[in-house]
Amino acid sequence: MLSSGVLSFTFLSLTTAVKAATVTYDWTSTWVWASPDGHGRPVVGINNQWPCPMIEATVGDTVIINFTNNLGNQTSGLHFHGINQIQTPEMDGPSGVTQCPVPPGSSVQYKFVLDIPGTFWYHSHNMGQYPDGLRGVFIIHDPNDPYASQYDEEVIMTISDWYHNESLPMVQNMLKPGNTRFAPPIPDRIIVNEGAGLRVNFTKGKTYRFRVISFAALASAMIHFDSHDMNVIMNDGAYLQKETHYQLRIAAAQRYDFLVKAEDRDSGNYPFLVALDVNRDWTNPALGALVWPHNYTGYLVMDTSQPTTKLDVVSKFQPANDAHFKPYDGAAMYPNYTQLIKLDFKFCTDVNGYPRACFNNLTYIGQHVPALYSAATTGDDNANPIIYGQVNPFVVNFGDTVQIVINNQDDATHPFHLHGHHFQVLDRPNSGTGDWPGRDTNYRSTPPMRDTVTVMGKSFAVLRFKATNPGVWLFHCHIEWHVEMGLTATIIEAPDRLKNFTFPSDHLDACNKQNIPTAGNAAGNTENHLDTSGFLTVNPTTYNGAMYTPPPSKRSRLFGERQVGPFNGPF
Numbered sequence: 001m002l003s004s005g006v007l008s009f010t011f012l013s014l015t016t017a018v019k020a021a022t023v024t025y026d027w028t029s030t031w032v033w034a035s036p037d038g039h040g041r042p043v044v045g046i047n048n049q050w051p052c053p054m055i056e057a058t059v060g061d062t063v064i065i066n067f068t069n070n071l072g073n074q075t076s077g078l079h080f081h082g083i084n085q086i087q088t089p090e091m092d093g094p095s096g097v098t099q100c101p102v103p104p105g106s107s108v109q110y111k112f113v114l115d116i117p118g119t120f121w122y123h124s125h126n127m128g129q130y131p132d133g134l135r136g137v138f139i140i141h142d143p144n145d146p147y148a149s150q151y152d153e154e155v156i157m158t159i160s161d162w163y164h165n166e167s168l169p170m171v172q173n174m175l176k177p178g179n180t181r182f183a184p185p186i187p188d189r190i191i192v193n194e195g196a197g198l199r200v201n202f203t204k205g206k207t208y209r210f211r212v213i214s215f216a217a218l219a220s221a222m223i224h225f226d227s228h229d230m231n232v233i234m235n236d237g238a239y240l241q242k243e244t245h246y247q248l249r250i251a252a253a254q255r256y257d258f259l260v261k262a263e264d265r266d267s268g269n270y271p272f273l274v275a276l277d278v279n280r281d282w283t284n285p286a287l288g289a290l291v292w293p294h295n296y297t298g299y300l301v302m303d304t305s306q307p308t309t310k311l312d313v314v315s316k317f318q319p320a321n322d323a324h325f326k327p328y329d330g331a332a333m334y335p336n337y338t339q340l341i342k343l344d345f346k347f348c349t350d351v352n353g354y355p356r357a358c359f360n361n362l363t364y365i366g367q368h369v370p371a372l373y374s375a376a377t378t379g380d381d382n383a384n385p386i387i388y389g390q391v392n393p394f395v396v397n398f399g400d401t402v403q404i405v406i407n408n409q410d411d412a413t414h415p416f417h418l419h420g421h422h423f424q425v426l427d428r429p430n431s432g433t434g435d436w437p438g439r440d441t442n443y444r445s446t447p448p449m450r451d452t453v454t455v456m457g458k459s460f461a462v463l464r465f466k467a468t469n470p471g472v473w474l475f476h477c478h479i480e481w482h483v484e485m486g487l488t489a490t491i492i493e494a495p496d497r498l499k500n501f502t503f504p505s506d507h508l509d510a511c512n513k514q515n516i517p518t519a520g521n522a523a524g525n526t527e528n529h530l531d532t533s534g535f536l537t538v539n540p541t542t543y544n545g546a547m548y549t550p551p552p553s554k555r556s557r558l559f560g561e562r563q564v565g566p567f568n569g570p571f
């Protein structure tokens, strides 16, 4: 499982001075036929394989991925979820934000340093593409893992909702005026380890570190082990003070690392349940009909000669409250913020009657120029949010302590993710609490850190981060269907340090091949950055997802004549 060039982590844990390695992958995205749940369908794989391969390295290493898009009919790209991309914001991956989508037949190289250890994943961040399969495990080992002496083996478990249809027709079906209830595509199945399933060989006296990752596009999952508890040591690549829990709820894109021990009293085989859930208030034990009919049973197998029996129905879910976890290092809450970003989220309807998701009454609309390219080419005007167009832009200065308040005015829970940072979760009250009262009180003095936080229905969350990572970072709901509805904001961090930022030539080539401008304001105006003509302020009524359309001629793309480009929806 370890890549060439990477030393065994058990060896590394015994050493103090470790030389950073470079780990290189040559990857080509291709269509693959797969049937993870017994139903065959085309999926997006890598190097003609699916499930997609794992990235495995050690903190401090440099990862290089030579990525070629060989899908033929779709654009593509990769994002590395939870990697902070310090000094490499152009490697973050979201299409239309830090790069252009990679057209068929083109290659880009991703190259970045691994700043923190833990359990991560990578996925396409291009027009609803990851639920079609382009996602994989990303493990970063830690030579100084504070829990290294407490476990013997590692177990990777990915959890996902799964769809028999492809993303494009499902999102087209969602983005229709008739969808007045804002209904997302509904999953057909739950899959674990991309369908291969999980039977863990369990040996008395040993302790197993589970690394659980949600690849889901919509549903959260409840995790419950029969007769064994979970000793949680990490969430989203942030170490925690070890806490024992019986049930966890993992939302789309989140990760949990926990220890499960094979006790001396153990004998026989133990089932564990993973149940998809869209429960609107998971603190409410009366689940009933709100549980998706999608359960998965895995086994801790101690004795293959004995039977494996399913878990009895779990009558009550009371998962741990992750907003109460404690950071391993006991770090204190960042002192009072210097910049407040307040986001009211609710579903909304555009002028054509199409369902959208809005922050502060505006839906995210992808513009002609990726926002990082605008930040790099507009001089002092890059500190003016106007020039980025309707991408819900917020400018923060280097060194700011930023407080994000998200008021979830919808009934359901939504998991919000920030690129480029771990943030502190100061407060995340129960469903029905209503909007943030506008006062900073009752926050946890040593808040947990995450990169994806579940915000409860009709309630709010208060998050803080230090703006010390210049770049353009998205803040969005990680329900992929809601991303396509426009539930995204853009943080322009330290614009004074992004002036004249340069891009690798292969990234520029990907734009040039599609006649996507790489300089100027949102419409590619390099003369008058404050001129908003050509900005997209209404979503196109046709949704083409990642479908590749050969670019219009240069002439028709000239500023002023441009209508709707090949890259036009929310990314």
Ligand SMILES: *[C@@H]1O[C@H](CO)[C@@H](O)[C@H](O)[C@H]1NC(C)=O
Pocket: 024, 025, 026, 066, 109
């Ligand atoms: C990855 O791409 C770089 C730049 O194109 C090239 O120098 C390198 O040899 C490639 N790596 C592999 C393993 O092909």
Ligand SMILES: *[C@@H]1O[C@H](CO)[C@@H](O)[C@H](O)[C@H]1NC(C)=O
Pocket: 164, 165, 169, 170, 173, 185, 186, 187
């Ligand atoms: C999948 O496609 C079929 C056939 O078009 C359709 O009946 C079904 O509703 C679709 N499912 C989803 C989740 O969109």
Ligand SMILES: *[C@@H]1O[C@H](CO)[C@@H](O)[C@H](O)[C@H]1NC(C)=O
Pocket: 201, 304
């Ligand atoms: C688990 O044990 C069985 C039986 O001994 C063996 O066939 C299998 O390869 C083991 N699986 C793993 C992942 O080690």
Ligand SMILES: *[C@@H]1O[C@H](CO)[C@@H](O)[C@H](O)[C@H]1NC(C)=O
Pocket: 275, 291, 292, 293, 294, 295, 312, 313, 314, 315
């Ligand atoms: C899934 O598990 C939950 C909790 O045990 C149970 O209530 C539900 O009936 C199960 N659903 C199915 C289809 O087995």
Ligand SMILES: *[C@@H]1O[C@H](CO)[C@@H](O)[C@H](O)[C@H]1NC(C)=O
Pocket: 336, 337, 338, 440
């Ligand atoms: C934090 O700063 C904001 C903005 O400057 C101010 O309105 C608020 O009262 C301060 N809160 C505390 C607890 O000091």
Ligand SMILES: *[C@@H]1O[C@H](CO)[C@@H](O)[C@H](O)[C@H]1NC(C)=O
Pocket: 344, 360, 361
């Ligand atoms: C959004 O629109 C509603 C209704 O017009 C208004 O009450 C509210 O203040 C607006 N919110 C923001 C943040 O502009």
Ligand SMILES: *[C@@H]1O[C@H](CO)[C@@H](O)[C@H](O)[C@H]1NC(C)=O
Pocket: 379, 499, 500
């Ligand atoms: C940055 O770019 C602008 C416009 O392209 C140019 O005028 C300026 O000299 C450049 N500054 C530096 C420090 O290179």
Ligand SMILES: *[C@@H]1O[C@H](CO)[C@@H](O)[C@H](O)[C@H]1NC(C)=O
Pocket: 031, 042, 073, 074, 166, 168, 547, 548
């Ligand atoms: C692209 O090709 C794949 C594989 O043949 C197919 O499943 C998919 O529907 C095609 N079209 C689009 C627009 O993605």
Ligand SMILES: [Cu+2]
Pocket: 413, 414, 415, 477, 478, 479, 482, 487
């Ligand atoms: Cu959402």
